[in-house]
Amino acid sequence: MRRRTALRAALLAALPLAAGCGIQGSDVVEAGGAPTVVVQPIPESRMLLYFLGPHGEPMPVSRDTDTTYFPLPERTRPEGGPGEADAASAGVGPGFESGEEPPYGSSPATVKVLAALLAGPGGAEFQAGITTELPESGGPIRVESEPAGGIRLRAPFAARELSRGAVVQLVCTAAYAVDRSGTAPVTVEGPDGALPATTCEAAAG
Amino acid sequence: MKTCVPGEEPGAEHEAGPSAHAPGPSARTPGPSAHAPAAGPGYGTAPENGAGETRPRQEDAPARSRRGRTRGRGPRPFGLRTRLVFAFLLVAAVGCGTTAALTYRAARSAILEQTQNTAVSAFRQQVEDLNISLPLDEGSLRDRLLHIARQGKPRPWRVYAEYGTLRVSSTDRPTSSVLTPELRARVHARETTPHTGFQRVVTNGTPYLTIAVPAVFLTQVGGEPQPTGLVLYAVMELREDEANIEALVTAARDGALPALAIALIPALIAARGVLRPVRELRHAAASMGRGRLDTRIHAKGSDELADLARTFNESAAELERSVTELRRAEARARRFASDVSHELRTPLAGMLAVTEVLDEDAGSLDSDTARAVRLISAETVKLAVLVEDLMEISRFDARAAELHTDEVDVADCVRKTLSGRHWTDPEQVHAVLGEGIRARLDPRRFDVVVANLVGNALRHGRAPVTVRVHADGGSTLVVQVSDRGPGIHPDVLPHVFERFYKADPARARSAGSGLGLAITEENVRLHGGTVEAGNHPAGGAVFTVRIPL
Incomplete structure (x- = not known):
């Protein structure tokens, strides 16, 4: 009896040695934050358009403001007279570095960026499976500055029928267009009414 | 008589x-x-x-x-030595095993951690050096992956990238089956800020380290990093680490076996240290039992066994x-x-x-x-x-009585005894003697035996007394003396050979000395024989002497 107990103890002592040999698989282990890559072109000469990935996740697309193909510059011109001049000024940012901050709504660059978003993904983006959920738009989206801070997008399409992904696209694109920190609250309004104001982070989360 | x-x-x-x-x-x-x-x-x-x-x-x-x-008893299966050796080996095995196991585990995790940390930080570094434009096209992504794949540290890795629906790798297969859905789900999780993750996977017996790195970018200096939608994976074989770890096991085993062998030495020494005094003690006790009361043990040291030996010596001295x-x-x-x-x-x-x-x-x-x-x-x-x-x-x-044997004819001896005492009247003493029985006897003591028994029968029993001599089975000489008296009372039977024993206390005086039967018994015993008293079923006492021939 006592010998059996001793034997058991010996086996128990040898168990970790026998059981734990070799390399075992593991769970997923988090190892710090994600690495930051440099995205071309430099922030000052690019605009960020948020499309959607194959699983509906927001996918930012960066376009050079100088060389980007604007499909709808003519359409925006009637609204903002100095459209071409603004396009040039957008190259140095929407007034952040200049010190004098123009009111959001008056930023013609934002309007142009939204127009580019509405135009949908281009060739390379199609290749990567990037899509948009925004509806075909009959007209441009107007941008207004809110008194309480943030901006209001007046879309020519029904806002309440927009999918969640489409809202993320609008909110994030607009937010990063007016402010590179992307923290401005955005209200999307359509002919059928307005959605509550939200930030890009909240909408994407 | x-x-x-x-x-x-x-x-x-x-x-x-x-x-x-x-x-x-x-x-x-x-x-x-x-x-x-x-x-x-x-x-x-x-x-x-x-x-x-x-x-x-x-x-x-x-x-x-x-x-x-x-x-004659050999080493006992569960003797003290076996138990001691077993205990020592057990302790050594447990000690070696536990130490080896703990060392092994610590070393294994150190090896793996080292590899993992190096690989993860090297991969992150490679990704951080990336300079991309969004969206990514397959060609440039592949070029970059091939570049990263050459920088594998500490061991070569294969690199995979996922961007939208694009699947690009540094190998000829765009995706890897080693990458688990959990790892993918973790880096694609939208709820939390993106993190680097890694996982060890064993596929078909080969251990792999898989690292997943979601690439983020900054929209402004010091701003919140935003996901680019690009996720890079590195897959690294851990065969070499496994070999290192196996070397640890081999080292632990190679260390433990000699340790066990070495543990045998103190075990045997300890067993000897205990068993030798015990053996001495046993021999001494046996020697004492054989009557050698001067037996002493050489007691040295100050342990319990030495104390026991000293106590034994003191007891032996006292006993002696x-x-x-x-x-x-x-x-x-x-x-x-x-x-x-x-x-x-x-x-x-x-x-x-x-x-x-x-x-x-x-x-x-x-x-x-x-x-x-x-x-x-x-x-x-x-x-x-x-x-x-x-x-x-x-x-x-005093044990001074000695036997001086001689080869004699038993019948002759008995006849000589009877005639020497003048018991020649057949009415008194009737002799039935088996002729030709020769035995090695002390004639004088045999004479005493026969004379005492016949004299006793004549004195306490009644005539005629019969003396029978025959050889029983050729190996025992039997001399039987019976009388026709009233026999011996059963209460008295066990005591008839005692000295001065009186069957009837009231009859204080008797013709004999009271020592006759006692002397008879001693003489028979000296011949290596027995004498017993009994009663014949037909009446009368019967004394039977048996002496081995």
């Missing part, structure tokens, strides 16, 4: 001489050794310490067989002292009985001579005086018999 034997013994007469010359008991050489020659040339040559020799010799046979049994004391007292008592009978013998010899003369002249005396003289004469003879019997008994007690 018993007078015939001791009285007729020539040695007894010789012996009276020297003893008579002795000035007194105080001047006499003490000890029965002085009396030894008294038994005559044939008897009592054994010295007193011979008694001490005889006892061990008798007990030697069983003792030897016992010792042989214990010595007590036993010596007892033996001395016993010897003194025996010597006293022997001395007394010796001292009585000389005056008795003189008295016997005088009473013989008086007996012859009794006829000329007046009747009262004649009766008194005859009475004195008879009692003196009895006294002489008693003294002779006492001396004989004390020789037995």
Whole structure:
């Protein structure tokens, strides 16, 4: 009896040695934050358009403001007279570095960026499976500055029928267009009414 | 009647001489050794310490067989040595095993951590060096992956990238089956800020390290990093680490086995240290049991076993002292009985001579005086018999009685005994003697045996007494003496051979000395035989003597 107990103890002592040999698989282990890559072109000469990935996740697309193909510059011109001049000024940012901050709504660059978003993904983006959920738009989206801070997008399409992904696209694109920190609250309004104001982070989360 | 034997013994007469010359008991050489020659040339040559020799010799046979049994026993399966060795080995095994296991685990996680940390930080570094445009196109992504794939640290890796629906890798297969859905789900999780993750995966027995890195970018300096939608994976084989870890196991085993072997040495030393004193103690105890009371153990050291040895020695010394004391007292008592009978013998010899003369002249005396003289004469003879019997008994007690055997014809011997006592009347003593039985006997002692038994039967039983002699199965001489008396009462039977035992206490005086049957028994025992008393179913006592031929 006592010998059996001793034997058991010996086996128990040898168990970790026998059981734990070799390399075992593991769970997923988090190892710090994600690495930051440099995205071309430099922030000052690019605009960020948020499309959607194959699983509906927001996918930012960066376009050079100088060389980007604007499909709808003519359409925006009637609204903002100095459209071409603004396009040039957008190259140095929407007034952040200049010190004098123009009111959001008056930023013609934002309007142009939204127009580019509405135009949908281009060739390379199609290749990567990037899509948009925004509806075909009959007209441009107007941008207004809110008194309480943030901006209001007046879309020519029904806002309440927009999918969640489409809202993320609008909110994030607009937010990063007016402010590179992307923290401005955005209200999307359509002919059928307005959605509550939200930030890009909240909408994407 | 018993007078015939001791009285007729020539040695007894010789012996009276020297003893008579002795000035007194105080001047006499003490000890029965002085009396030894008294038994005559044939008897009592054994010295007193011979008694001490005889006892061990008798007990030697069983003792030897016992010792042989214990010595013959080999190493016991669960003896002290086995248990000690087992315990030592167990402790060593547990110690080695635990140490090896813990060391192994620590070393293994150190090796793996080292590899993982190096790989993760190297991969992150490679990704951080990326300079991309969004969206990514397959061609440029592939170029970058091929570049990263060449920078594998600490071991080569394969690199995979996922961007939208694009699947690009540094190998010819765009995706890897090693990457688990959990790892993918973790890096694609939108709820939390993106993190680098890694996972060890064992596929088909090969361990892999898989690292997943979601690439983020900054929208402004110091801003929140935003996901680019690009996720890079690195897959690294851990074969080399596995080999290193296996080397650890081998090292642990190679270290543990010699440790176990080395543990055997102290185990055996410890077992020896315990077993040797125990063995000594056992031998000493056995030796004591064989009567060697002077046995002592060499006790050294200060451990419990040495204490035990010392206690044993003290006990042995005490025992030896007590036993010596007892033996001395016993010897003194025996010597006293022997001395007394010796001292009585000389005056008795003189008295016997005088009473013989008086007996012859009794006829000329007046009747009262004649009766008194005859009475004195008879009692003196009895006294002489008693003294002779006492001396004989004390020789037995002193173990000074010796057997002087001779090849004799038993029937002749018995006939000689009967005729020597004038028991020739068949009405009185009827002898049925098997002829031609030859045995190695001490004729004098055999004579005493037969005479005592027949005399006893005549005295206490009734005639005719029958003496039968035959050989039982050719190996035992049987002498049977029966009478036609009332037999022996069953209560008395067990005591008939005791000294001075009186069957009827009221009958204080009897014709015999009260030592006759005791002397008979001692003589038979000296021949290595037995004597027993019983009752014949048809009536009468039967005494049977059996002596091996």
